[in-house]
Amino acid sequence: MIELVIKSTFVKQFQHKFPLIHKEAVQNMNDLNNEGEIVHLVDGNGRFIAKGYYGNQNKGLGWVLTHNKDEPIDxxxxxxxxxxxxxxxxxxxxxxxxxxxxxxxxxxxxxxxxxxxxxxxxxxxxxxxxxxxxxxxxxxxxxxxxxxxxxxxxxxxxxxxxxxxxxxxxxxxxxxxxxxxxxENGMNYAVDLNDGAMTGIFLDQRDVRRALRDRYAKDKHVLNTFSYTGAFSVAAALGGAESTTSVDLAKRSEPKTIENFSLNGIDLEQQSTYVMDIYSYFKYAKRHSLQFDTIVLDPPSFARNKKKTFSSAKDYPSLIKHSAEIINKNGVIVASTNNASFDMKHFKKLVDQGFNEAGVSYQVKEEFGLPKDFATHSLYKQSDYLKVLILKV
CATH class of the missing domain: 3.30.750.80 (RNA methyltransferase domain (HRMD) like)
Known part of the structure; x- marks a missing residue:
């Protein structure tokens, strides 16, 4: 067990049950040796504050596990x-x-x-x-x-x-x-738990997929960007969409999307898949005068390909602008981000900037955060990372 001395300005933060042991708060980081060690957080007088473990993650040195000094971590x-x-x-x-x-x-x-x-x-x-x-x-x-x-x-x-x-x-x-x-809400999806970093579905979007199916898909032409395995496209098709278009840069996205369509008995004739960069697709859509009624924007926080580096914190306004240029009047944009570095208020500013650049007005119809199985910590704002806006253009 290692004692970590907490700087005086951060003592109250941990007494109030803040969970992340962040580097800025610790005086004696050099006393840490092996990850997995149990640590006691103490104030400058050696008084116990909390017990946790040492494990490097992002800007943290570990996590608080208990405020009971006598509770063993077993x-x-x-x-x-x-x-x-x-x-x-x-x-x-x-x-x-x-x-x-x-x-x-x-x-x-x-x-x-x-x-x-x-x-x-x-x-x-x-x-x-x-x-x-x-x-x-x-x-x-x-x-x-x-x-x-x-x-x-x-x-x-x-x-x-x-x-x-x-x-x-x-x-x-x-x-x-x-x-x-x-x-998921009666829809079928294929997953693989032993095939790289991802499984085939992002479980945190469950409520948003149901909303798309139940309220924003019927008789619509739906564009699903950054479509991955086509989960949103499946929801739209099952909600009665006239057509779906799924766009993703990964070659694997196409067969995985077709697999999910097939699992749900969806007619493939009305579904299109494109393996291409989304900005290239926006150009393609404008060139061919393609218009959509519903557009799903669910990009990663950060991505890089040969031509471009995408950062949602920097590039989200451009996604909104390009989408506004190919959406029908009274269309709907499902704008989503999982970037934990900014909150909903800032996300709304990014969205607003994009619409202003496009010269298009809009209104927020619905807002979503994480579903209830994704429990969050009230003091650690980054744990509540998902922000989704349903926008009527």
Whole structure:
């Protein structure tokens, strides 16, 4: 156990249960040795504040786990936290129309650096630092005893750049045949837990996909940008869209999108897929006078290709501007970002800037954040990262 001395200006922050042990707050960082070490946060007089673990993640040195000095970080600790998360999500376990959800969401459920997703009886562990990975055996043991799991897979996301370490991700149980078919609000999607960093679906967009299907797709021509495996396109088609167009730069997006259409019995004749950069597609659409009624913008926070580097913090206004130029009057733009570095207020400014540049007026119809299975921490604003606006042009 290492004692980390907290600078006086940050003591109250941790006493009020702030979860991230950030570098600016610690006086004696050099005392840290191995990730996974238990640390006690103390004030300048050596008085106990909180207990956590050392694990490098983004700008943090680790996460606070408890404010009880006498609570050991052992199997019982992890059992208590994970069982609480399972109980909070009983409604999801019992919903026959949704068989994939976030079971455990890091600091929102009391253990920063760890998320656990449930996919129809199979679990996926995401480790965001070597520090939390040191507790793998305890987490797996609790899940196997209480989670009724067929198998467990993992993603190690803690190399020096915070990206994914490519590996065989199997951990426990019976290896299933992939793709697994999961349901989300009655829609079918194919997922693979052992095929690189991503599984085939972003579970945090569940509520937005349902809104698109139920309220913004019927008889519409829908453009889905940064479409990945076409999850939004499936929702639009099942909502009665006249046509869908899915655009993504990754070559794998096309067969994965067609697979998801097929799983839902969707007529492929009315669906188009393009493997190309979205800005190239905007030019193509203008050249061919293509217009849409609904456009989905769900870009990554940051992406790079041979021609361009995309940053949502910098480039979102241009996405709005280009979309406004190819949308029909009274059309709808679903504007989404998962960039945790700015809040909804700032996102609205980026959106407003784009419409101003296009010379087009709009109104906000609906706003979305994370669904309720993605528990957040009220003091750590970055945990509430998803921001979605439904905009009528």
């Amino acid at each position: 199997k019982a600790f992890f059992r208590t936290r994970i069982l609480a998360a399972i109980n909070k999500r009983k409604g999801f376990y019992e919903d026959p129309n949704t068989t994939a959800f976030r079971l455990f969401n890091g600091e929102g459920d009391g253990i920063g650096g760890l998320t656990i997703d449930y996919y129809n009886g199979h679990y996926l562990l995401n480790w965001y630092s070597e520090g939390i990975y040191a507790f793998k055996e305890l987490v797996v043991t609790v899940l196997t005893e209480y989670g009724e799991c067929v198998s467990i897979y993992e993603k190690k996301r803690f190399d020096t750049k915070g990206s994914y370490i490519d590996d065989d991700d199997f951990v426990y149980g019976e290896r299933p045949e992939f793709p697994l078919i999961i349901q």
